[in-house]
Amino acid sequence: MxxxxxxxxxxxxxxxxxxxxxxxxxxxxxxxxxxxxxxxxxxxxxxxxxxxxxxxxxxxxxxxxxxxxxxxxxxxxxxxxxxxxxxxxxxxxxxxxxxxxxxxxxxxxxxxxxxxxxxxxxGTERNVDVVHVTVDRAQDSHVFLVMAGLGFDASIMADTRDDLKDKVGWLAYVDAGIRNLSGKPARTQITLDGGEVIERRLRSVMGGNCGKIMGGLEIFPGAKIDDGLLDIMTVAPTGRLGWLGVVGKLFARGKGKDPSLEYFQCKEAEIQLDEPQEIQLDGDPLGKGTHMALRVDANSLRLRMPYGRKDPAVVTHPEP
Missing domain, CATH: 3.40.50.10330 (Probable inorganic polyphosphate/atp-NAD kinase; domain 1)
Incomplete structure (x- = not known):
């Protein structure tokens, strides 16, 4: 147009x-x-x-x-x-x-x-990336701007009580997270940019377009909304204290050798599960599915934002 x-x-x-x-x-x-x-x-x-x-x-x-x-x-x-x-x-x-x-x-x-x-x-304008998502090989695709997920994180979104959100805000997500901590990992196959299949047993797979969540925590370290790249995070806690390893590596911005949390970057990703898991896009539950394809549409959206210096953790060329 x-x-x-x-x-x-x-x-x-x-x-x-x-x-x-x-x-x-x-x-x-x-x-x-x-x-x-x-x-x-x-x-x-x-x-x-x-x-x-x-x-x-x-x-x-x-x-x-x-x-x-x-x-x-x-x-x-x-x-x-x-x-x-x-x-x-x-x-x-x-x-x-x-x-x-x-x-x-x-x-x-x-x-x-x-x-x-x-x-x-x-305000000033920046061209930012949008990620297209197709669930279970459907003809129609969706988009997200922040993050998408299959498994544990999507279960939180699907199980968050609206009445509690009205009363305590984002703490309602904590309540849902605690209630969904227990669960079995799913056999997962991940293909990045058409490469070799990565096989894991995971509680969650997430794709990120930008990295920050509540409290300024950078869940996708280095993710930028205008770099033309999709950040993938896999979550695989093991043992009774496995979730402590996940949280620890999150606060360490992905550093360390703990395999409970892994990061990848790509332009396209395909995720295949052996059994249906909850799916969410930018916090919207989409129901359960076993397959999700993601593709970055680089710099395709003109977005208005405040003037002033932009956080280098969010955009590739912060303003002076």
Whole structure:
């Protein structure tokens, strides 16, 4: 699609998940900021249980807006990005979810909707990678911007209680993690960039596009959202204290010889399991599957973020 011309009045589309209520009037904030800059009236679209953002994003793209703002959690952002990716239209974020992992990686304010809206409308732009995912060899693919997983991590997402998330936020994931610690490893075959098959017995396989999670912990050390590479992490705790080895190596940023945690980099990956496991994309549970194919679409999404120095742990060429 041709990018909107700079010699006309600009327009933003705001796609908001109405369930994510932070107390702030997001529509009023965005409308006020746009009006102050002489932009056209905001195209306002709400997601629904039947359409979590894709249809609304297509309406915005068809309308030829200059920026599409996804206001919601990582799931809303992922669905909107799936449509905006490759169009040349910029994507902005106003984080309203529990995790807001993409926003945290990009230093977008997670507790100040007005500052996030300013970055979404008037911030700097970076071209970032998007990862396409096909589950069980389906015709249709999905995308993710932060991370995807099969096994233990996906079980946490599928088993997290929504009522507890509303009460204690991200600590609800800790509760689900504890309840899913026990379990058997699955026989797994991993192929990276068409190379030799890597065989393991694993509790989890994860693919990362950027590395940080809650608390600033870098779960994929060295992963950058614009390097054209996919980071793969395998988790295989052994023995009664196996999970301590996993946690220890995570806090050591992957350093050490403990085989409970391994890292790989590639542009494409194929993961085959002997038995179905839970699957998640950016925190959205997709049900169970036995096969997942991942492919990096390098620098295909224009993403708005705040001005200022970017963390070298996130992007390849931080701004001075």
């Amino acid at each position: 041709t990018q909107p011309s700079d010699n006309r009045t600009k327009r933003a589309a705001l796609i908001i998940n109405p369930v994510k209520n932070t107390g702030a009037d997001i529509r009023a904030i965005v409308s006020e900021l746009c009006a102050a800059e002489g932009w056209d009236e905001v195209l306002y679209l709400e997601t629904s249980a039947d359409d979590p953002g894709r249809g609304q994003a297509q309406q915005a793209v068809d309308a030829g807006v200059d920026v599409v703002i996804a206001a919601g959690g990582d799931g809303t952002v992922r669905c909107v990005a799936e449509v905006v990716n490759g169009t040349g239209i910029a994507l902005g974020l106003i984080p309203l979810g529990t995790g807001n992992l993409l926003a945290r990686n990009l230093d977008i304010a997670v507790d100040n909707p007005r500052e996030a809206a300013k970055a979404a409308l008037f």
